[in-house]
Amino acid sequence: MYARDATPLFRGTPDAVIAPADAEQVARILRLATDHGIPVIPRGAGSNLCAGTVPLAGGIVLSTARMNSILEVAPEEMLARAEPGVSTMALNDAAAADGLFYPPDPGSRTVSTIGGNVATCAGGLRGLKYGVTRNYVLGLTVVLPTGEIVRTGGRLWKDVAGYDLTRLITGSEGTLGVITEVTVALLPDPSASRTGLAYFDSLTQAGRAVSGILAAGVIPSTLEFLDRSCMDAVEQYAHLGLHANAGALLLFGDDGDEAAVARNFERITAVCEDSGAIGVQTAGDVTESEALLTARRCTLPALSRLGSLTILEDASVPRPRLAEMVARIDAITARHGVTMATFGHAGDGNLHPTCVLESAEDTEGIARAERAFAEVFRTAIELGGTITGEHGVGAAKLPYLEQRLGKAQMDLIRRIKRTFDPAGILNPGKLGS
Amino acid sequence: MTSHKVVSHASSIFDPTLLSRCISCGFCLPACPTYALTGDEASSPRGRITLMRALESGTLPADDPTLAEQASFCLGCRACEPVCPAGVQYGELLEQWRDFQWTGRRRPLAVRFLIFAAERAWAHRIAGRLRRAAHTPAGESQHSLMLGCFERSLFPGVSRSALALAPELAVPSNQGCCGALHAHNGEPGRGRQLAEELGAQLPGQIVTTSGGCAAHLSSVIGRDRVSELSEYMLHRVTGQVRIGDRRARVALQDSCHLRNGLDVWREPRALLSTVAEYVELPSAARCCGAAGTYALVRPRDSRRVLDPKIDEIEAAGIDYVVAVNPGCLRQLRQGLRRRKSAVRALHIADILRLAAD
Numbered sequence: 001m002y003a004r005d006a007t008p009l010f011r012g013t014p015d016a017v018i019a020p021a022d023a024e025q026v027a028r029i030l031r032l033a034t035d036h037g038i039p040v041i042p043r044g045a046g047s048n049l050c051a052g053t054v055p056l057a058g059g060i061v062l063s064t065a066r067m068n069s070i071l072e073v074a075p076e077e078m079l080a081r082a083e084p085g086v087s088t089m090a091l092n093d094a095a096a097a098d099g100l101f102y103p104p105d106p107g108s109r110t111v112s113t114i115g116g117n118v119a120t121c122a123g124g125l126r127g128l129k130y131g132v133t134r135n136y137v138l139g140l141t142v143v144l145p146t147g148e149i150v151r152t153g154g155r156l157w158k159d160v161a162g163y164d165l166t167r168l169i170t171g172s173e174g175t176l177g178v179i180t181e182v183t184v185a186l187l188p189d190p191s192a193s194r195t196g197l198a199y200f201d202s203l204t205q206a207g208r209a210v211s212g213i214l215a216a217g218v219i220p221s222t223l224e225f226l227d228r229s230c231m232d233a234v235e236q237y238a239h240l241g242l243h244a245n246a247g248a249l250l251l252f253g254d255d256g257d258e259a260a261v262a263r264n265f266e267r268i269t270a271v272c273e274d275s276g277a278i279g280v281q282t283a284g285d286v287t288e289s290e291a292l293l294t295a296r297r298c299t300l301p302a303l304s305r306l307g308s309l310t311i312l313e314d315a316s317v318p319r320p321r322l323a324e325m326v327a328r329i330d331a332i333t334a335r336h337g338v339t340m341a342t343f344g345h346a347g348d349g350n351l352h353p354t355c356v357l358e359s360a361e362d363t364e365g366i367a368r369a370e371r372a373f374a375e376v377f378r379t380a381i382e383l384g385g386t387i388t389g390e391h392g393v394g395a396a397k398l399p400y401l402e403q404r405l406g407k408a409q410m411d412l413i414r415r416i417k418r419t420f421d422p423a424g425i426l427n428p429g430k431l432g433s
Numbered sequence: 434m435t436s437h438k439v440v441s442h443a444s445s446i447f448d449p450t451l452l453s454r455c456i457s458c459g460f461c462l463p464a465c466p467t468y469a470l471t472g473d474e475a476s477s478p479r480g481r482i483t484l485m486r487a488l489e490s491g492t493l494p495a496d497d498p499t500l501a502e503q504a505s506f507c508l509g510c511r512a513c514e515p516v517c518p519a520g521v522q523y524g525e526l527l528e529q530w531r532d533f534q535w536t537g538r539r540r541p542l543a544v545r546f547l548i549f550a551a552e553r554a555w556a557h558r559i560a561g562r563l564r565r566a567a568h569t570p571a572g573e574s575q576h577s578l579m580l581g582c583f584e585r586s587l588f589p590g591v592s593r594s595a596l597a598l599a600p601e602l603a604v605p606s607n608q609g610c611c612g613a614l615h616a617h618n619g620e621p622g623r624g625r626q627l628a629e630e631l632g633a634q635l636p637g638q639i640v641t642t643s644g645g646c647a648a649h650l651s652s653v654i655g656r657d658r659v660s661e662l663s664e665y666m667l668h669r670v671t672g673q674v675r676i677g678d679r680r681a682r683v684a685l686q687d688s689c690h691l692r693n694g695l696d697v698w699r700e701p702r703a704l705l706s707t708v709a710e711y712v713e714l715p716s717a718a719r720c721c722g723a724a725g726t727y728a729l730v731r732p733r734d735s736r737r738v739l740d741p742k743i744d745e746i747e748a749a750g751i752d753y754v755v756a757v758n759p760g761c762l763r764q765l766r767q768g769l770r771r772r773k774s775a776v777r778a779l780h781i782a783d784i785l786r787l788a789a790d
Contacts, residue, residue: 001484372558
C-alpha cells in the first residue's frame with residue numbers, strides 16, 4: 001500500500017508503516033532507527049512524481065497523516081503555522097478566511113500536504129509571478145535522524161542569524177530530517193483575476209509572445225502553454241472547441257487590483273497580436289475564466305486516457321529557449337519511436353513532456369521512453385536548464401543528478417547528508433546517497 | 434440466484450482495462466470518507482486498487498484478511514470518481530471485487546438476508562399494498578414510477594407523494610427489484626438481470642425516487658430511460674414550504690450514486706431553492722454512511738461517518754434536511770432521533786408535495 005507514490009515504475013515494500021502524532025514520537029522513532037540502522041521514509045500524501053517516498057530499501061514508512069492540524073493563522077503577521085500533514089488546499093482555505101492566500105499551487109494541491117510541498121519545494125502554475133514553496137517558508141521544526149528537535153528560522157521575513165537551514169531543508173526530500181511543523185508567509189488575496197488564451201502557428205511564435213509580454217513590464221500570474229498533441233488530446237477528451245490547426249496554445253492570466261488587471265490584459269493581448277497570434281480570447285467573468293483554465297487543468301487527465309501508463313517529466317530551460325527545447329524534444333521522440341506531448345509553464349521555462357504508453361507491461365516501450373527521456377535531460381542541461389523544475393529528484397532523477405551538478409557538488413551534498421544523518425537511515429537511495 | 438464462479442482462478446476477477454486505469458496520483462484521497470476516518474492508505478481508493486491489483490496478480494492470497502476488511506469497509510459511495518483525473522470507474526471495480534470477495538458463505542449475513550428478501554417480489558407487492566404505497570391500474574400511461582423494493586414498506590408515503598406530484602405516471606404494483614442491492618453486494622450478474630427485467634416490465638421513462646436505483650438502472654438499461662424524481666420534476670414545482678410566516682430553511686443530503694454516478698445534484702438544489710430557503714451543508718456531497726447495506730453490515734463505521742454530518746445539520750439552523758434516496762432518509766432519521774434533534778428528515782417527494790399543497 002505504501003510501496004509506491006504517484007510515480008510510475010518505482011516500488012519498494014516497507015516493513016512497517018507508522019503514523020506518529022507529534023515531534024516527540026518522531027524523535028523516538030528516529031533514534032531507534034538510527035541505533036538499529038533501519039531506513040525511515042517520511043511520507044505525506046504520496047502524490048509526488050519523483051519516487052521520493054518509495055521505500056527502496058524497505059524499513060519504516062513514516063506517515064504524517066495524523067499530524068494534520070493548522071496551528072494558527074496570524075493575519076497581522078501574514079503567516080500561518082501548520083503541522084506537516086495539512087493539505088495545501090486546507091491551508092489556503094484557512095488563509096482565505098482572513099483575506100489571505102498561500103500562493104504556491106502545485107497541480108496536486110487538493111491532496112498534497114504542506115510538509116510534502118516543503119520537502120520537495122513544490123512549484124505550480126503561479127510560479128512566475130509568485131515564486132515557489134521556498135519563497136514562502138519562514139520557519140521549520142525538524143527532527144534530525146539522531147533525535148534532536150531543531151527549529152530553523154521563525155516568524156520573521158528578515159532573519160540572517162546563521163546558515164539558512166530553512167532553505168536547506170526545503171527541497172531536501174526527506175533525506176536530512178523529518179519536518180514536524182511549518183511556518184509559511186501569506187499574501188493578501190488578490191481582489192480580481194482574469195484569464196485569456198491565444199493561439200499561434202508555432203511554439204516559436206508563442207515563445208516570442210512570452211518574451212514580449214515580460215518585456216512590456218507585465219508579470220502574469222499564469223502563463224502556460226500546450227503543444228499541438230496536448231490540444232488534440234484535450235479536445236478529444238473535453239470537447240472545448242479549441243483551435244483545430246494552431247501549433248501552440250498560450251494560456252495567460254493575471255490577478256490583483258481590478259484596474260491593473262484590465263491594463264495588463266490590454267498589453268498582453270496587444271503583444272500576442274503583434275507576435276502573430278491567430279486568435280486571442282479573453283474571459284469576461286469568472287465562469288468564462290474557469291472554462292478557459294479547463295484546457296490546462298485537464299491536459300494531464302486527457303493525456304493519461306490515451307493509454308495505461310503515463311510518464312510525466314519535468315525538465316526546465318531558460319525562458320528564451322523554450323521553443324527550441326520543445327522542437328528538440330519532438331526530434332528526440334521521433335528518433336526513439338515514442339509519442340510525447342509537451343505542456344508546461346511558459347513563463348518560467350518549465351516543461352512537462354509526457355509519454356503515454358498503451359500498456360504498463362510494455363517493457364520494450366518503457367525502455368524506449370527511458371532512453372528518450374535521458375536524452376531530453378541531457379538536452380535541457382545543454383541549453384542551460386535542469387533535469388527537474390519542480391517535481392524533485394527522488395529515486396527517479398538520481399541517476400541524472402551528477403550530469404546537472406558535477407562531481408564537486410555531488411560530494412558536497414553527500415557530506416551534508418552525512419552530517420545530518422550519520423547512519424544514513426533517512427530516505428536511502430535518494431538525494432545524498 | 435446462483436453465481437457460478439471458479440474461486441481458485443484468481444486471475445480473472447477484474448476487467449483488466451478498468452484495473453489498469455489508476456495512475457496512483459492520490460487525488461482520490463481527500464474525497465474518501467473512510468480514508469478521512471483512518472488516514473491509512475489501505476482504506477483509500479488508491480490503496481484499495483493496489484489491493485485489487487495484488488489480488489488479481491496473486492501477490493496476496495484470496496483469503497487475506499486485509500482484502501476482506503477493505504472490500505467491506507469501503508462505503509461504495511464513488512466520491513472518488515468525479516475527482517479522478519484518469520477516469521477510473523471505481524464503482525465497477527468494487528462490484529467486481531465484491532463479486533469475488535463475497536462469494537457464498539463469505540457474504541455478510543445481513544446482506545444475505547436483504548438479498549433473500551429483495552428476491553421475494555410477491556412479498557413487496559403485498560407489503561406495498563398493505564402499507565398503501567402508490568399504485569395505479571395498468572392504463573395508457575407513457576411513463577412509469579418505479580417502486581423501490583424496501584421503500585414500499587419503509588416509506589410508503591414517498592411513492593404516494595411522487596404520484597401526487599406526477600399523476601400521469603403508471604405505477605404497477607407487481608414490479609420487482611432493480612437489482613442495485615445485488616450489484617453492490619457481490620452479485621453483479623443477477624443485478625443486471627433484474628434491471629433488464631424491470632426495464633422490460635415498466636413502460637417508457639422510468640422515474641425513481643431513489644438515487645441508488647437510478648444509477649444502477651441507467652448503467653444497465655441506458656441513461657435515457659431513467660429519470661430520478663428531481664430531474665423529472667425540474668421546472669414543474671409550485672408553492673412554498675412555510676413555517677409560520679417565514680419560508681422553511683432546508684438543506685439537501687446528496688445521494689452518492691446520483692451525484693457521483695449520474696452527475697445529478699443541481700436539480701434537487703434548484704427545486705429546493707424554488708420552494709424554500711435553501712442552505713448548503715458543507716458536507717452535503719459526502720456520504721451519510723447509509724451506503725446501501727452498509728448501515729446494517731457495519732453499523733459502527735456507519736455512525737462514525739454520520740455523526741459529523743448530524744453536528745452540521747444541528748448547527749445549520751434548518752427545519753428540514755432532504756434526502757433523494759430512501760437509504761439516506763432512513764439513516765438521517767435515525768441519526769436525528771438519536772440526538773433528539775428538532776430537525777426533520779424528509780424525502781424530496783414529500784417536501785415538494787408539502788409545498789404544492
